[in-house]
Amino acid sequence: MRVPVPDVLEPVERLGRVHLVGIGGAGLSGIARIMLARGVEVSGSDGTDSPTLDALRALGARVEVGHDAAHLQHLEAGDTLVVSTAVNETNPEYAEAVRRGLRVLPRSAALASVMAGRRVLAVAGTHGKTTTTSLLTVALQAAGADPTYAIGGDLAATGVNAAVGSGEVFVAEADESDGAFLVYEPYAAIVTNVDADHLDQWGTPEAYAAAFDQFADGLDPEGFLVCCVDDAGAARLADRQEAAGRRVVRVTAADRSALGDTTLWAPGDHYVADALAALAAGEALGLPRADLLRGLAAYTGTRRRMERKGEAGGVRVYDSYAHHPTEIEGDLQSARLLAGEGRLVVAFQPHLVSRTRIFGAAMGRALGAADEVVVLDLYLAREEPDPAVTSRLVADAVPLPPGRVASATLASAAAELVARARPGDLVLTLGAGTVTRVGPEVLDLLADGPTDGPTDGPSGG
Template sequence: MRIPVPEEVLPASELGRVHCVGIGGAGISAIARIMARRGVPVSGSDDHDTPFLPALRELGVACHLGYAAEHVADADTLVVTTAAREDNPEVLEARRRGLRVLPRSAGLAAVMAGSRVLAVAGTHGKTTTTGLLTSALLAAGLDPSYAVGGVLTATGRNADAGADDLFVAEADESDGAFLVYRPHAAIVTNVEADHLDNWGTEEAYHQAFSDFAATIDRDGFLVCVVDDPGAADLARQAREQGLEVVTVGESTEADLRVHDLVLDGSTSRCRVSRDGTDLGDLTLRIPGRHYVLDAVAALAMGLRLGCAFDALVAGLSGFTGTGRRMELKGEAGGVRVYDSYAHHPVEIRGDLEAARALAGEGRVVAAFQPHLVSRTRIFGTAMGEELGAADEVVVLDVYVAREEPDPSVTGRLVADAVPLPAGRVAYVDDLGAATRELAGRARPGDLVITLGAGDVTTVGPEVLALLAAAGGA
């Protein structure tokens, strides 16, 4: 559902009683949690239970399952997920009564009002980088508010209200939400075309990031990972427009540079220098080159804010991840099972590289569920090609989400592009079949990974249950 952002976004304290449509999602639940922690009366509804709801209920937030006009009750303001349908009864009721109706982006802007916003944007890596930055700042003695697109393992929450004036926010470009936030400073991890169902063209998508950089405070700054061509181009543009830019990466052109990168099982190590001066070592408890670059971007922002290198590194080193980002689900029968939100070819490549490092001598057995018809139409072949980095692959049908199905665009498009022998690639059309395929293909020493932004996340625990039932627990 498209809801316009009002010309003036009121602070959350002036919104009255707030009802959140889609409160079970990562973004809306974060807004609701911060509102509740600040004393704003808030309730919400979702069409199904999610892992974010128990923590909200503990704060006294009424979370309804299912949508109904009566749930709006005496609300003054609705905050609505982009996934809501046009005929949502709660939105229709709010409009009938003339209530204030805000999109998710404006709801987040309302809770950020009066804060120095540190926004984390990029096609890939936003959630992990937001989590890394939050962990680093907390270790450096700061107490920021934060809103992350996944649960931080360290805190068990995806959002909280801190005592400082800093607000760390994941800035989502998918629907243009990040153009609303007016940050003091921002990180851009990479810029590579995605969400073309909204932006239409690759050029429009890149222009959105240029527009985002133009919203940063003129006395603020931008951190860009210049190993990525799109982010490097954005850094160049921003500097030409007079914005302070800090660049990071393995590139010799980077201000904060990564040296001697080593991926060793579940850890990653490197040295970091700034303008040619060695700063010290960084060791992460998460695997993968892309996560190292995310961490160094967070380090660069913390250093620019005046935090000590050692304190920031301690926070980064203690970071153990966020939900659905190379998340270990368990082990049974000598098989480890991981889950990842990867849904774009670049993300698939990065997470399979990390999975390979984790697997050691074992094989990588991957299941992938394409997300969105439009994304699969554009990137399906590239998705399949990247999945060829695994040893065995199971591809599911498209998770349709907010779009209508297209019989000509299915998971078969992805499966047919996987460059592995036919016997090592399976195409299935339901979660149960995917579970059975994975459990049947996996053997002791292997690593199983489920990839995708849809409900494929439920498959991992079922695979573990099958393996355990087979006598491998």
């Protein structure tokens, strides 16, 4: 559901009590953390309980599992309801807020409200936003800037996705999927890449690219734009913005020397580019390179971004959020380097009907860089199913022999992976949905002992 952004965006201090519908999600949970730290009375609800909800309760939030109009009884005129894009018009809490005339904000406006009064550095791009925002955050922390931050994933070192710092800088992941990044007016920004996605929202690749120009046009005239120009879309954006008089800093993974002898937490050209973008932004703020590099070297990753889940039976297990062909290519490059002499066994869960319809075949081709592939059923998320769009669009396009490609359900995926993995291999689970549950199941099965070979489940490709 698309909730309109109000013409006047109030700072968080003027929102009254705030109730967040979908408070357990990556975006709203971070906003809730910042609001709680700023002294706002926060409540919320989510469909299922989770460690995230427990953490918010520990910070003082009143959090309910399930959605019910009664959860808004404590709100009065002048208070605020915030909704995620996953919430629809039939949600009883949203309907009750509208009936009572409460202020209703989308996620983007709520984030803008907590940004008010800070010097915002926004990180945008089709891929790599979360990792780059995380790298920038830890680099600025090491340089003494102590930023407030809101990231679309939990930092491995702290276990949280947002916190209030004492400095003037606010580092924010700026999401283009629903146009949220157009609500912000940052001082400066990083754009990692501009690679067509979310065409259910934007319609065409051209409209998608134009949205990034609109985003960049909103930067402070005194600010700057960092672009990772290994990506053609970001390179074109850099050229257009520089021609318009914007201060533009270009970075490329080919300039690895700028990182000196810094060892990053994971290999891969796209992670090098992310680190270089964070370094460039920090230096553009006037912070010392040596301190920024110390932060980049100390970075230990972000949950669901090439996250090491563990090792059992001689098999290493990683999990990552990749759900677009370009992201799959990048993470398989990184995983191949991590695997060394071992094989790469990958489970991929396609995400969204619209994305799979457009990019399914390209996803399958990208998965061909693995040695063994298991394709899970399509994760529907916010869209209605389409009988013509299934995970077969992906599996049938994987350029590997049929015996090395299998289809599986979420429930059978772990057993399928374990049957294929051998000591020395690396198992990687990929996707933006529930596939993240599979890695721990793989480790549990591996700890119980070896299997005899692939299962008899359906295969294809």
